Amino acid sequence: MEEILYGVAYYYEYLPYDRLKEDIEMMKKAGINVVRIAESTWSTYEKNPGDFDFSTVDLVIDEMEKAGIKVIIGTPTYAVPSWLVDMDAEVMVTRKGSGRAIYGMRQSMDITNETYLYHAERVIRKLIERTAYRANVIGFQLDNETKAYGTSGKNVQKAFVEHLKGLFDGDLDKMNAAYGLDYWSNRIDSWENFPDVNGTINGSLGAAFEEYQRLLVDDFLQWQADIVNEYRREDQFLTQNFDFEWRGYSYGVQPEVNHYKASKAITIAGCDIYHPTQDQLTGKEIAFCGDSTRSLKKDNYLVLETEAQGFPQWTPFRNQLLLQAYSHLASGANMVMYWHWHSIHNACESYWRGLLSHDFKENGTYREAVTVGNEWKELSSKLVNLKKHNKVALVVSNEALTALKWFPVDLNAAFQSSITYNDIVLAYYTQLYNLNIECDIVTPDMEGWTDYEILVVPALYSASDETYQELAAFVEKGGKLLSTFKTAVANEHLKISYEGTPKGLQETFGMQYNQFAIPSKTRLMSEYFTFEPDAEVQGFMELLEPDGATVLATYDHAPGDRDVAITVNEHGKGKAIYIGCMMDDKSFNQVILKIFTEQFDYPLSEYAFPIIVKKGINQSGNELTYIFNYSETEMAVASPTEGTSLREKRSVAKDESLVINPWDLIILENEQQ
Template sequence: MGTFFPRMLFGAAYYTEYQPYERLAQDLDLMAEAGFGVIRVGESVWSTWEPREGQFDLDWLQPVLDAAHDRGIKAVVGTPTYAVPPWLRRKYPETAARSGTGQPIPYGMRQDADYSHPAFRHLAERLVRRIVGRYADHPAVIGWQVDNEPGLRLFHNDSVFQGFLDHLRERYGDVETLNRRWGLTYWSHRLQDWADLWTPDGNSTPSYDLAWRRYQSRLTQEYITWHAELVRGLVPEHHFVTTCVALGQQGLDISAIGRPLDVTGANIYYAGQEGLALPGPDEPADGLHPFFVPWSGPAWLYLQNDLARGIRQEPFLVMETNATSIGGSADNFPLYRGQARQAVWSMVARGARMIEYWHWHSLHYGAETYWGGILGHSLEPGRTYQELSLIAGELRQAGPAIDGLRPRSDVAMLLSADSRWAMEFMAPLRGAAPAWFGDPQSYDRIVAAFYRGLFDAGLSVDIVSPEQLPPDPQELVDRWPVLAVPALYVADDATLDLLRRYAEAGGHLVLTPRTGYADEEAVARHEVMPGVLRPAAGACYQEFTNVLTPVTITPGDRSLPGPALHGHATAWADGLVPEGATVLAGYGHPHLGQFAAVTTHEYGAGRVTYVGTVPDRELSHSLADWVAAVSLPPDAWRADRPASVTCTSAATADGAVLRFVHNWAWDPVDYRLPDDVRDLFTGGHLAAGSSLALGPWDVRVLVERDTERDIERDGDTPATPPSPTAPTSSRRTP
C-alpha cells in the first residue's frame, strides 16, 4: 500500500466524452483549483474505444491525460468491458448473459455479457491490450481498474451450466457421493448419471443452490483474476491494479475478490440528509434513502468502510461515493452542508487511501441523468464544489498525519458469503409478505442488527471471513478479544472447532441464531444445537420460533458485572436451555418465558455468549455495552457521549492516535474531552475535561497528546475554531 499510495488521493470520475460541449481545460482547471489530485477515466465506453469491430480509436483519451498531467492530476484508467457495444451483441449473440435457461438478458442496460465465454474473452483481451499498451507509459497514469462492479448477475448460459457440471464432477467424483451429500433421495431427485442434473431454474434443493452460487462467484473470481493478470503483465511495476467492488453483488464473494488485486477498490454509497442522523429512527421511514441503500444511519456508512477494508484486511480505495443525490429520478436527496465532510473523515478513519466521487458532472442523458455529480446540469460550480474544495484542503493540511493511518478496532465480526447465499435461498426470517422460503434479506438483517448495536455502543469493528481467520486460536484472541459471529448458518467442522478453541484460549465468542446449524453443504446438522459449540456455550436448544411481534426482554442473573440487558426480541427466538450458562435475559412472554433469550458461559480462559434472538436496537446496544464491560478495557472516549456523537480512532504511522469526533445532527453539542488533545488543523490545545464544540453535521480531528514537550509547546488554551460546516463561498487555505 505504501508504495502505491504515499499520500491520500482525492478526486472524481471524469468523462469528457459525456460533456455536451468542449470544456476539458475548464473542467481540469476547476479540479486543480479545488485541490483534486486524481481522476478515473475510460471505463464505460467500449463503443468509443472500438466503434466497429476491429476498428480502434485510442487517441481520444490522450488530451485528457495530457491536460491532467499538466495540472498535477493523476489518473486511474478503467477497462471498458462491463458495458458492451451494440455491434458485439449483434455479431456475437452467444456472449449474451442469460437470466434463465434459454433466456438472454435484453440489450439496453450493462453487465449483460457472459464474461466466462471464450468469444467475449477474446474480444475483451484484444481491446484491453490496445488500451493498456497505448497508455501504460503515460506519466499521469498511476493505476488500472479492471472491469467495473463485477458479479451483478448470475449466468444461466448453457456453457456455464456445463462448466458447473464439470466442477461438480471434480468436487464429488461420482453421482452417488453427490446424492448422499445433497440428500437427493428427497422428492426422488437421486441422480443415476451426471446428465440427470436439472438446470437451476426450478431448483428447490438448498445444497444445489449453494453449490451454484459458489460456482457463480468462482466465475467472477476467475474473470477478475484473468483480467488483472492481463493488465499487470502490460504495465510498470509501480502501477496498481484494482476493480470497483459493489458490495453485496449476488455473483460475488467479497472475501475472495481482493486476492488477485493489488488493492481493494469499492463503492461506498449511503443515505444522506436525515439518513445520516444519529440517533435517527430505529427503522428507516419510507423515502428516507435511495432504493438501493437497504438501511440508513452512520452505522451503514461505517459498515461499508469496514467491509471494504475486510476484503484484503488492509486499507482500500473508494472508487465511488456520494457527491450529492444518488439513485434514480425520484431519489433527490442532496447532502446537507457538512455531511460530505463527515463522510470523508469517516472513510479516512476506517482505512480509505483514495476517495473518488461518482462523478464530476451530472449527466444530461441516460439512465443516470439524476445521479448527481459535483457539478450539476448547469456545469457551474456550486455548494457541492465549494464544500469538496474545503475537504480537499483539509486532507492536504492533514498530510503525514493520515499517511499510513491504521484504523483501530475493538471487536471482530465474522461474515460468511456461504451463509448469506444459503439464507437468500432458504431464509429463516419472514418478510413483509409471507413466503415459503422467507425473506431473502434475512442474513443482512441479522448482521445489521448486531453491527448497529456495536456501533451505537461506540465500538469499532473489523470484518473478517472464515477463510481469513488465523488458524492459531491464541493469535486470534490476541488480535480480537471479542468475536461476534452473526448467523454463520453454513460452517464446516474445522471452522466451528476453531471458534470453540478461540473461546477456550481466552476470547469472548458471541453467537447468534442459526450459527452452526448447517454443514458446508447447507444440510441441517443432526445434533442438538448449537452442536459442536454446545459445551462451550453451556446451553442448547431444540426448538425455535419466528416472532411476529417484538417481545420484551426480562432481566436475568445480575451477579455478573456489567449493565443489565434491556430491549426487545424480534423476528426469531431460540428456546435456549441453560446447561451451566448464566442467563443474562429471558423472554417476557407466557410461552417463551420458559427459555433463556441470552446466556453467557465461561469456557476455558474465555467466554461464550449466546444471543437467541434478533435484537432490536435497544437490546443490541445494551448487549454491546455489556460485552465491552466484561471483555474490553475501559475507554473514556466511549463513555458519556451525547446521543448524536461518535468517536473513532486510528493510529498514525509514527505511533500517535487520531480521534475523529462527529456530530450527526442539526443541534450543536458540546463533548467533554477525556484526554488532552491537539486540533489537527488549528494546532490548538484542548485540555482533558474541557468542552469540544461541535456544530451541526460537524467533525473534529484531534491528535492525542502523549509527551510533556507537546504540552509545553501548545499551551493550555482550548482552541475552538469556527465550524467548517458554516456557509462559505471560498475555499479554506491549507
Template sequence: MLFGAAYYPEYEAVDRLDADIELMRAAGVNYVRVGESTWHLWEPIDGQFNFDWITRVVDRCHAAGISSIVGTPTYAIPAWLARRYPAILAQTGTGTPLTYGGRQNVDITHGAYLFHAERVIRAAVGHFAGHAGVIGFQVDNETGVYLLHNPGVRERFADHLKATYGSLDAVNEAWGTNHWSLGLGDWADLWPADHNSSPGYNLAWRRFQTSLVTEFLAWQAGIVRELARPDQFVTHCTVGGHELIRPAGNARAVARLVDIPGVNVYYSTQDTLELPDHHTEPPVPSWAAGVGVWALYLQADMARVAAKNDRFLVLESNASNAGYPHENHPAYDGQWRQAALALAARGARGMGYWHWHSCHTGKEIYWRGVLGHDYQPGRPYREIAALGAELATLAPLLGQAEPDAEVAFLYSQDSKYALQFQPPLADPVTGRPDPASYERIFNTFYRGYFDAGLQMACIDLEEDRGEDLSRWPVLVVPAGYVLADADASRLVDYAAAGGHLVLTLRTGYVDEHGRARTDTAPGPLSVPAGVAYQEFTNLRTAVPVAVAAGEPIASDGASATYWADLLRVTTAEPVLHYDHPSWGQYPAVTTHRWFAGRITWVGTLPDPVLARDLARWTAAAAGITPLWTELPTSVRIDSASLPGGRKLWFVGNWSGQPVSVRLPFTAQRARTGDTYPEGHQLQLAAWDTTALLTA
C-alpha cells in the same frame, strides 16, 4: 491521499475539458477515473481502435498535475459485438437471454467475449502503460450482476462438480438427493439451477458463480500486470456493503486479486445521518447498504475486510443526489465532509465521487455529480472543494494511521447464500420470506455495537481462515448458519484462549453442504456454549425481555423480534428471558465460561435497544472500558494508531445542533496544531468532525 472523481467527458453535452480541469485543480482534485464504460469509443469498429479522445483527457489532466486511473471497458459491450455474437449475452434463467441495451449483460465465460475483451484490454493498457499520468488500472466494474445460466456455464458447472466432489455418489450424499427423487445417476441428469430445490445444490451453484467472477477478474488483472509498469496499481470497484445487487460478487475474494481494492460507498443523507438513530426498519434504497450512520461505517469496515484490514479506495460516493428521479436528497452542509472523514478514519486512502458532472442523457440523469446540469460550481462543488483542501492537510497522518477496533465480526458468504435460499425471517412489510435475512441479522448486531460506541473490524469466514482472532477481545458471529466442524473448532478455540465469543440465532445449524446436523442444535457449539435446543419459533410481534438474574443489562422497552431459539440451559447461565406466557420458560440470552474465555448465545433478533444493550454488556464483560465518557448522544468517536504510540482521533457531531465534548486527555488539533488541556470543552458545530492528535 487520492482525492477525485469519475470523469466522463464523452458524456458531456459540450466540450469543456479545460474548464473542468481548472475547476478540479481549484478543488484539490489529484486524480480522475476514466474510460471504464465506453468500449464503443475505444473500438468503434471491430479491430479498429481509437485512443485519441481519451489520450487527450489523460494528457491534459497530467499537465495540470491530475493523475488518471484508466478502467478496462469490458462491462459495457459495443452494439457491434452483441450483434455479431448474440450468444455472448447473459442468460439469467434457462433459455432466458438478456437483450442488448444495458450494461453487464454478457456471459463473462464465453470464448468470443473473452477474445474481444482481451484484445481491447491489451490495446488500451499497452497504450497507457507508458503514460506518466496513469497511476493505475481498474479491471472491469462492479462485476457479478447476474447469475449466469448460459449453456456453456451449465456445462462448466458439471465439470466443477466432478472436480469438487469426485463422484456422483459424493454429490448425492452431500446434497441428500433421495429427497423428492433427485438422485443423480449420470452427470447428464443434473437439472437446471433455476429449477433447483436442494440447499446443497444451491450452495454449490452460488460458490461456483462467485468463482467465475473471481476467475474473470484474476484473468484481467494478469493481463494488466503483464503490460503495466511496476509502479501502476491494479484495482477493481465493488459495490459496498453486502453486494445484494451483485449476487455473483464477493468483494473479499476479489480484493485478494488486486493491489488495492476499490469500493462504492453510497449512503442516505439528510436526517438519516443523525445520531442517535431513531430509525427502526426504514425503507432502504436499492443502491444503499442500509439507512443510518451505522450503514456508512459498515461499508467502510466491509471494505477493510476485503483489504484484509488494510487500506482501500473509495472509488464512488455521493457527489450530490444519489439515485433516481424520486430520490432527490442532497446532503446538508457539512455532511459530505463528515462522511468523508468517517471513511478516512476507517481506512479509506482514496476518496472519489461519482461523478464529476451530471449526465444530460441516459438512465443516470438524476444521479447528480459534483457539477449540476448547468455546469456551474454550486454548493456540492464548494463543500467538496473545501474537503479536498482539508484531506490534503491530513494526508501525511492518514497515510500512517491504522484504524482501531475492539470487536470483530465474522462474515460468511456461504451463510448469506444459504439464507437467501431458505430465509428464516419474514419481510417486515409483506410477511413473505425475506431473502435478505442474513443481511438483516448481520446489520442488527453490527448496528448494536456501533450504537454502543464501539469500533469494529470484519473478518471473512471463508477467505480468512488463517486470521489470528486473538487480537480482538470480542468476536461476533451473526447467523453463521453454514459452519464446517473445523470452523466451529476455531471459534471455540478463540473463546478457550480468552476471547468473548458472541454467537447468534441460526449459527452452526447446517454443515458446509447445507445439511441440517443430526446432533442437537447448535451441534459442535452446544457443549462449549452450554446450551441446546430442539425447537425454534418465528415471532409475529416483538416480545419484551426480562433479566434472568443479576445486573439489569437490558433497558426498558428492549425486545426480541422475528425469531426465538427455545434454548435449554445445560451449563450456561441465563442472562435474559422472554417476557411471554409460553416462551418465558426459555432464556433469550445465555453466557458460559469456557476455559479462559466466555461464549454468549443470543437466540433472538434483538431490537435496536436490546442490540445496543447486549453490545455494551458483552464488551464490558470482555474488559473493554470507554475512555470517552459523558458524551452527547450525537457524538461518535473513532481512533487510529500512529507510529510511536500516538493516536489520531476523529470526534464527530452527527446532528444539526452544536455540542461540546469534554476531552479526557491533552490533545492537539491535527490541522492547526492548537493544543487543548485535559478537561477542555471542545466545541463542535452542526455536522462537524474534528481530528485530534495525542501522544
C-alpha cells in the same frame, strides 16, 4: 501512498462540448488530484471490431499530466458494444427465470462467453499498452462492480458439473448424499444427464451453484489482472470497486461476490459506498463498507465511488460533504472519489448528479469540495496511511447469506419471510457502531480471522466443521465470543446437524436447543438486564436449554416448556455468549452495552451516536482521534485526549470542553512518546 487522493470519475466522452481545460481549472481549485477514466466507453473506443480510437483517452491523460493530476484507467469491459452482440447473441447473459438478456443494459453479458472474452482481452491490451507507460497513470481498475450477473446458460451449467466432479472426486453417490438429493426424487443418476440447476428446489445444490457463480467472478478478475500485469509498472496498483448489497444504497454483505476471495487478484482494495444523507446521514454505511474493505488486505483502501449530489434526497446539507469525506479517512481510506464530476445531459443516469450540476457552474456541494480538497492538501501527511488496530471483529459469510436465502430465518406457513442475513448482520453492526466499538469485518476464509480478543458472529448458519472447531478453539484459548440465533445449524453443504445445535459448539456455549418459534406477544425478562416492561422479542426466537451456561434473559410467553433467551458460558480460558432472538432497539442497545462492559471487560467510549469516535495511528506513529457529530445540533464533548486539533491548529488539553458544530468533526493528533 504519499498523499490523500481526492478525485472524481471524469468522462470527457459524455461532455456536450469541449471544456476539458475549464474542468481542470475547477478541479485544481477544489484540490482534486486524481481522476478515473475509460471504464464506461468500450463502444466509443472500438466503434467497429478492431477499429480502435483512444484519442480522447490520450487527450485527457495529456491535459491531466500538464495540470499535475493523476489518472486511474478502468478496463472498459462491463458494458459491451452492440456489434459484439450482433456477432454472437450468446454474449448476452442467460439468467434463471428470465432467459437471455436483451441488449441495452450494462452488466448483462456472460463473463464466461468465449467471444466476449476474446474481444474484451483485445480492448484491454490495446488500452493498457497505450496508457501504462504514462507517468501520471498511477493504477488500473479492473472492470466495474463486477459480478457473474446470474449467468446460468448451458456453458455455465456444463462448467458447474465439472466443478462438482472435482469437488466430490467424481463420486456421484457422494454428491447426492451431501446435498440430500434423494428427497422428492431429486437424485441425479449421471454426470452426463445432470439437470438444469435453474430448476432445482434443493437448497444445498442451489447454494452450491451460487457459490460457483461467485467463483466465476474471482476467475474473471484474475484473468483481467493477469493481462494488465503484463504491462503495468511496479509502482502502478490494481484495484476493483467492490460494491455491496443494494437497497437503494450500500447495505451489507454483497451476495454475489466473495470480496475476500475476489480481492486476491488486486493489489489494493477498493469499493463503492453510497448512503443516505440529509436527516438520514449516520455515517454507518460509510463505516461498514470501510471496515469491510479495509479488512480485505488488512491495509488502507480506496473509495473509487461515492456520491456528491446523487439523487435529490442525497443533496447534502451544509457541511455534510466534508463530514462524509473525513468519515472515509477515519476508516482507513487513502482516496475519496466522487461519481462523477459533471451531471450528464442524457441517457439513463442523467439525474444521478455529479459534483457539478448540468450547468457546470459552481454550486454549494462543489464549494464544499473546495474546502475539503484544500484542507487535505495541508493535512495530507497527517491523515494518509492511517492504521487501525481493532480488538473486535464482526464475522460475516457469503455462504451463510446464501443459506438463509434458501432457508429464511422467520419462514412462516405462508412461505413468507421478512428477516434476511444482512438484516441481522447490520443490526449487530449498528449497535457496535452506535456504541463506538470499532471493529474489523472478516470472514472464515481469511487467514487470522480469529486473531482478535472479541468475535461477534451473527447468524453463521452454515460452515465447515473446521470453522466451528476454530471458533471453539478461539474460546478455549481465552477469546470472547458473542453469537446469535441461526449460528452453527448446518455444514458447508447446508445439511442440518443431527447431533444437535449449535453444531460443534454446544460445549462452548454450555447450551443447546431443538425448538424455535416466531414470537407472539413475547417479552424479554431478566434480573441481569433492566428491560422495559414492553421489551419486545421480534421476528424469531430459539428456545435455549442451558447445560452449564448461566441464564441472562428469558422469555415471558414462550411455546413449550423452554423459556431461555440469552446465555453466557465460561469455557476454557474464554467466554461465550449466545443471543437466541431478535429484539427492539432499546433492549438491544442495553444488551450489547452490558455484554461488552461487564462480560467482556471492553472499555467503552463515554460517547455514543450521534457522537462517533474513531481512532488510528498515522504514519508518524501518532494517535489520531476523529470525533464526528452526525446531527443537526451543536454538541459539546470532553476531549478524550490531549493533543493538537489539526483543523483548528491549536493545542487541546485532555477533558477540555470541545464544541462540535452540526454535521462537523474535530481531529486530534496525540504525539506518542
